[in-house]
Amino acid sequence: MGKIVSKKEFGELIGKSPRWISKLIEDGLPTAGGGGRGVEVQIDSEAAISWLIAREVRREMGEEGDDEDGLNSASTEDRLLKKARREKLQIEIDTARGRLLPADTVAQILVSVAAVYATQLDALPSRCAADLAVIDDPATIRARVFEETRRIRAATADRLERRASDFAADLDEIDRASGEDGPGAAASDG
Numbered sequence: 001m002g003k004i005v006s007k008k009e010f011g012e013l014i015g016k017s018p019r020w021i022s023k024l025i026e027d028g029l030p031t032a033g034g035g036g037r038g039v040e041v042q043i044d045s046e047a048a049i050s051w052l053i054a055r056e057v058r059r060e061m062g063e064e065g066d067d068e069d070g071l072n073s074a075s076t077e078d079r080l081l082k083k084a085r086r087e088k089l090q091i092e093i094d095t096a097r098g099r100l101l102p103a104d105t106v107a108q109i110l111v112s113v114a115a116v117y118a119t120q121l122d123a124l125p126s127r128c129a130a131d132l133a134v135i136d137d138p139a140t141i142r143a144r145v146f147e148e149t150r151r152i153r154a155a156t157a158d159r160l161e162r163r164a165s166d167f168a169a170d171l172d173e174i175d176r177a178s179g180e181d182g183p184g185a186a187a188s189d190g
Helices: 007-014 018-027 045-060 074-096 103-133 138-178 183-189
Strands: 004-006 042-044
Touching: 004 007, 007 018, 007 045, 042 045, 045 074, 103 138
Parallel strands: none
Antiparallel strands: 004 042
């Protein structure tokens, strides 16, 4: 507990008028007592200062007194605008360095992965049916299925590596055509 002071003393302590302190009390500034007719308000200075600090932090974080857009002051709006500009610049830098791919490119790669898996999995029954039909031992069946799934994973990985190499070669060709450094610049970044 801090020193108990009057509204006037607390105002002098923080450089504000008693009227301003009254407004803070209406907004929730903690008091230690008083405030009735003819009874001076008593303010615990430690609790009040902690409340003021927390209030300012909430205001800067945009959690108090937000208007409908989530902005309550010019400084908050400026801070959010600067943050958006930094994020946009970082995206542009990452794209230029080859760390980000366009969404349609990622979609093509994912469709390619799905097609590889689908093709391999669709062929699984025809490759294994004859072998598994004559086996009575569950452990042997399990081993054969694991062997086939490992083969599918290896074949898929090989096709994906080839696809990635082709994609990298395409990017290098685009970089050369546009006069950029090619893979060396992105590789040295990270």
